Amino acid sequence: MYKQCMGWIFAGVLLTLAAVQAQPGPTAGQVLKRVQGEFEKVRDYSADISTVVDVPGIKTPPMTAKIFFKKPDKVHIESSGFAMLPRDAVTYNPMAFNEDLFDAVLQGEETVNGVKCLKVKLLAKSDTVRLQRAMLCVDPARWLVLKMTTDPAQGGSADVIFTYAYIDNAYFLPSKISLQMINPTGFRESKGHGMKMDAPVAGDKRKASVSLVYSNHRVNKGIPDSIFKKDSKTK
Amino acid sequence: MLTLIRFELLKTYRKLRTYIGFGLIAVLVPLAYWGMSLGGDDLAKGMMRGMQKDFLLVGSLFNGWFVSFMIMNTLFVQVPFLIVLTAGDVFAGEATGGTFRILLTRPPSRSRIFAVKAISTILYTLSLVLFLGALSIGLGVLIFGTGDLISFTDAGIAIFGASDVPWRFLLAYLGAAWAMCVVASLAMLFSSFVENAIGPIIGSMAVVILFLILGNLPFDFFIAMRPYLFTTYMDLWRKMFADPVDWTVVAQEAAYLGIFFTLFTGGAWAVFTRKDVLS
Numbered sequence: 001m002y003k004q005c006m007g008w009i010f011a012g013v014l015l016t017l018a019a020v021q022a023q024p025g026p027t028a029g030q031v032l033k034r035v036q037g038e039f040e041k042v043r044d045y046s047a048d049i050s051t052v053v054d055v056p057g058i059k060t061p062p063m064t065a066k067i068f069f070k071k072p073d074k075v076h077i078e079s080s081g082f083a084m085l086p087r088d089a090v091t092y093n094p095m096a097f098n099e100d101l102f103d104a105v106l107q108g109e110e111t112v113n114g115v116k117c118l119k120v121k122l123l124a125k126s127d128t129v130r131l132q133r134a135m136l137c138v139d140p141a142r143w144l145v146l147k148m149t150t151d152p153a154q155g156g157s158a159d160v161i162f163t164y165a166y167i168d169n170a171y172f173l174p175s176k177i178s179l180q181m182i183n184p185t186g187f188r189e190s191k192g193h194g195m196k197m198d199a200p201v202a203g204d205k206r207k208a209s210v211s212l213v214y215s216n217h218r219v220n221k222g223i224p225d226s227i228f229k230k231d232s233k234t235k
Numbered sequence: 236m237l238t239l240i241r242f243e244l245l246k247t248y249r250k251l252r253t254y255i256g257f258g259l260i261a262v263l264v265p266l267a268y269w270g271m272s273l274g275g276d277d278l279a280k281g282m283m284r285g286m287q288k289d290f291l292l293v294g295s296l297f298n299g300w301f302v303s304f305m306i307m308n309t310l311f312v313q314v315p316f317l318i319v320l321t322a323g324d325v326f327a328g329e330a331t332g333g334t335f336r337i338l339l340t341r342p343p344s345r346s347r348i349f350a351v352k353a354i355s356t357i358l359y360t361l362s363l364v365l366f367l368g369a370l371s372i373g374l375g376v377l378i379f380g381t382g383d384l385i386s387f388t389d390a391g392i393a394i395f396g397a398s399d400v401p402w403r404f405l406l407a408y409l410g411a412a413w414a415m416c417v418v419a420s421l422a423m424l425f426s427s428f429v430e431n432a433i434g435p436i437i438g439s440m441a442v443v444i445l446f447l448i449l450g451n452l453p454f455d456f457f458i459a460m461r462p463y464l465f466t467t468y469m470d471l472w473r474k475m476f477a478d479p480v481d482w483t484v485v486a487q488e489a490a491y492l493g494i495f496f497t498l499f500t501g502g503a504w505a506v507f508t509r510k511d512v513l514s
Contacts (some may be wrong), residue, residue, distance in 0.1 A: 057391030082294040082383040
């Protein structure tokens with residue numbers, strides 16, 4: 001009787017293991033769908049952004065701006081002064097990673113800030129898309145992009161690290177975006193002869209870092225369309 | 236002494252020639268602002284064009300501070316010409332007018348007369364720079380408002396917050412005034428030699444232009460020459476728009492300008508006090 005019981009238990013364990021082995025992991029498309037599903041809940045939001053830019057050859061004071069977002073892809077940013085915000089990071093919207101524009105491939109795992117993430121590689125299907133290549137590291141527990149490596153058609157490539165706030169106990173939105181850019185803008189220092197805005201020099205791998213801190217999130221409170229028609233930076 | 240200075244200032248400001256500089260600035264600055272109001276925003280945006288691939292640029296850098304900064308950059312070469320128009324006339328004008336001998340037969344010593352003329356020339360210089368500053372900043376801020384300022388330096392681009400700008404302009408104009416005093420002292424030196432103001436005016440301006448050209452030639456010989464040219468330090472005002480301001484360099488350049496000022500003024504005094512006045 002004891003032997004029979006042990007046999008059944010052993011068989012049960014083997015079957016379970018086999019079932020787990022046979023269970024296919026999510027595809028890249030499914031990962032993106034889950035990420036988008038998390039963002040889907042956000043119809044609109046606004047937030048204050050304070051940014052610190054450290055770009056070689058450019059000195060700027062800490063800057064502030066306010067971002068407004070409305071589905072599907074309306075973005076308006078305004079600032080009482082002047083602000084320069086990293087293009088691919090500040091307008092980050094996972095809904096943009098859709099299958100019509102990108103081929104997506106799972107490329108293993110990577111640990112970001114102690115979280116084991118799924119790596120999804122995105123390749124633009126058309127060369128008219130700004131973001132030609134990107135690698136997303138997705139937290140499979142919360143379905144959030146924790147890291148994004150971008151390689152735009154124009155401009156410098158960048159590593160973007162996202163930190164999220166859980167707003168109103170319902171929505172995950174970035175609370176901090178840290179970005180490292182390799183050789184942005186191709187600015188070179190030219191002592192005595194002013195600034196030159198040339199193409200990046202081969203081997204000139206200077207990095208720029210930008211930090212965006214978001215606060216005062218207001219989610220799904222309704223933003224009128226007129227905001228996005230204002231004469232500022234509207235996408 | 237104060238009475239003498241007052242008389243000298245009266246003489247200076249009664250001459251039509253004195254107002255050429257003020258008049259030109261009064262016409263040029265509003266005209267430049269009118270032009271900038273038509274296309275200045277594109278200019279400010281153009282400066283940041285290289286950034287637009289990577290960054291969204293929000294807000295405008297085109298404001299009163301920006302246009303005032305552009306005016307300072309543009310008039311950097313022209314203002315010395317306006318200064319020497321009057322400074323070159325300070326001694327030569329007396330000779331041309333035939334009033335030198337009468338002036339020198341009065342009780343005040345030649346050194347005192349020289350000091351009075353030098354002080355009134357410096358006051359004229361300061362008043363012209365002050366007028367330029369007040370008009371360009373005042374009108375600029377009035378028309379275009381305030382905001383952040385973009386500045387180009389040897390180290391790159393610097394953007395200053397609106398509250399970080401006024402003191403920079405104040406010190407920049409002080410620096411510019413100090414540099415213009417050196418130009419005025421050079422014109423006084425030339426003026427002390429001759430009896431016609433045209434020579435000192437053209438001569439001073441020729442020296443300024445020549446030194447500016449020599450100072451910008453990128454050859455070793457001319458590069459080695461730069462520290463000995465007073466024009467090398469004439470952009471002292473520009474140092475106020477660096478981040479951070481290198482106060483050691485500012486102090487050094489101000490001191491070098493002081494040395495040139497002393498040399499030119501001392502030379503003018505030496506010539507004037509020993510001059511055989513025949514007119």
